[in-house]
Amino acid sequence: MRRAFLFLLAAATLPGKDSCLDCHSQLPGDLQKPALAFRDSVHLRNQFTCASCHGGDPNSDDPQVAMSRTRGFVGVPARTAIPKLCAQCHSNPDFMRKYNPSERVDQYAEYATSVHGQRLSRGDTKVAVCVDCHGVHNIVPVRDPTSPVYPLNLPKTCAHCHAQAAYMAPYKIATDQYANYLKSVHWEELSQRGDLSAPNCATCHGNHGARPPAVSSVAAVCGTCHVFEAQLFEKSPHQPVFSSLPTGACVVCHSNHAILKATDRMLSGRDAICSQCHEPDSAGGETAAKMAAMIGSLQKKIEAADAILGRARDSGMEVSDAIERQTDARQSLVKARANVHAFAVPVISQPIQAGLAIAAEDYRAGENALHERNVRRKGLAISLITILIAMAGLWLTLQWIRSRRS
């Protein structure tokens, strides 16, 4: 059966006539739309025809013949049949290798493990199938910015179903994920800084095998990107406690979809996350306050060094070495903030001390540069006075010579 399909497909993809496209391009209204959309698709670019999916005979100009069941015409495939239809090519390594030797062919197998795939197999036709995410006739490669699954577009594509309260009601799952995700630092990174590797829905949930991460695997999912934080957390006193909570480890402090930019205010102060569990005078509260104070101190020292170096640079002093070294101080600060996930003062103390030493050295470099600038200005003043005296001397000499001459 499969071999027969591929034979038919090969025949249908031979370059030449495509009577379906020819006719439908000239038909009015909705009958024309698929033909127009198909013109931009990756499939047409690779010489597939309408018959590749819909069957029929694209070599015949007679609609009765072209769309004859005897010629294999299937019309619009049933939703339940779509994943299998796509898989006939996309799960065939030999076939896909012709177009892209490194193209993955496990999408269908993964889909079968997803919540979408499992529900579909039980006859739920509301769940997403291939065409709901990739488009129907106008399917383009994922790397194409117009693709619905291009990293920037994917959240909206998922939200098309998952943000609709009425549509999701039978499944009893929340519909605020998309709205929350739009507030997150991940979306900010993706949409504003253009970092296409920033997490979108598929990064945490998977794409073809989409399902929510289990509570026990949340830390591992976050840890695929936040490696150091995950390693520190694994050894921290919070690990056994947080992992047993129903929300999952990282989510306790950072939330899941609305992951906001982590700030030092999460550690101490009125809005601190730590204070939600730890009293200020408890051991945990004191640790949090100490860590916040250490990070705040390094932040201030770095800012002070930046300011004085900026003043020196604006005065024309050469302080590029110190300005470059400030990057190391900032890296120490980043490392100290990451080390917070160990929830232990000695662990963050090391990068803090390193950063403070660099910031202090840079501050001194700025001070020295400003001192040098002031010395130069004094030197300039003395030189100018000397030059003016010399000029006055020359003028008086000239007057004296002229008076003697006259």
Added chain:
Amino acid sequence: MLPTQRGSRAKAVLAWLEERTAWDSIREFVSHKAVPVHSGTIWYAFGGVTLFLFFIQVVTGILLLVYYRPTPNDAYESVQFIMTRVAFGWLIRSIHSWSANLMILAAFVHMFSVVFLHAYRRPRELVWFSGVGLLALALAFGFSGYLLPWNTISYFATKVGTDMATFVPWIGPALGRYLRGGNAVGGATLTRFFGFHVAVLPALTALLLLVHLGLVQKFGISTPPWVQERFRRSGTEIPQMPFFPDFFLHELMAWYGALAVLGALAALFPWELGEKANPFASAPAGIRPEWYFLAPFYTLKLIPGHIFGLEGELVGVLGFGLLALWWVTLPLWGGRPDGSVRMKLVTGAGVALLAYLATFALLGYLR
């Protein structure tokens, strides 16, 4: 020692010197040299100021050579070392850079004062030609020296500058390759620009400077035609001041003034080093050459891509070539064989050129 003994010993030393240097004849010559005094006399100082700044360039340039290393790997770091580690290195480098700019400014002022005082006229045509040649050499000094710190701005400005050279008809591509030492600005460009800057251009400048000063000495300082005419009508002699010591002391005061300006600029606005050039990076926005190349640079930016089927850059380079030729030959079309000048034509041309250079340089700076 008695005063008479001291006097006789000094006379003996002078006599020894006189026998070997003919010092008396030089003193005699200098004592008779005079400079005309009129309302435009002050402009005569700019030639001397340009010369003074050139000497500063030579001295500070030699000092920079002690530490500078002309390779892409070392050039930037060596200049950084000069500015941060070498005692007064920052001052030497800043003075070298500022005096280069002030020298070109003084040379422009000198050139336009020669134009507006009509000092190029017969028999001083060769003084004008050699002077314009010296200005061209000063611009070449500026262009070649700009690359030497090997920072981002200088790298990309040199790229733009050598690109412009490739549009010279017929010889452009070969000229571009020759200047760069290859198809792109790189290590070969740096070493040959260094060679031009410290050997070829100084040698040519020294020769042309000798010719220029020799001719100035030969023909003396020119008097503007209207001053000559006024005194001819009144039947009186044009007032003169002795070159030595009067004009010399005036000139010395101007040099001191230039030194004060130079020192103030170097101390208050030390010349920036910028970031090290990265040939693989894309050109930063707002790349522009030094101020004295801004007018042609901005003009080329305004020229459309194609004009009458020719490339815009080619038309621009041809236009600047013709403009330069027209300006160099000013004594030929601005003066008459009898020594009189087409005063309105030359003054108008001078004002137009000055207005063009100033306006387009300003626009190029602001855009």
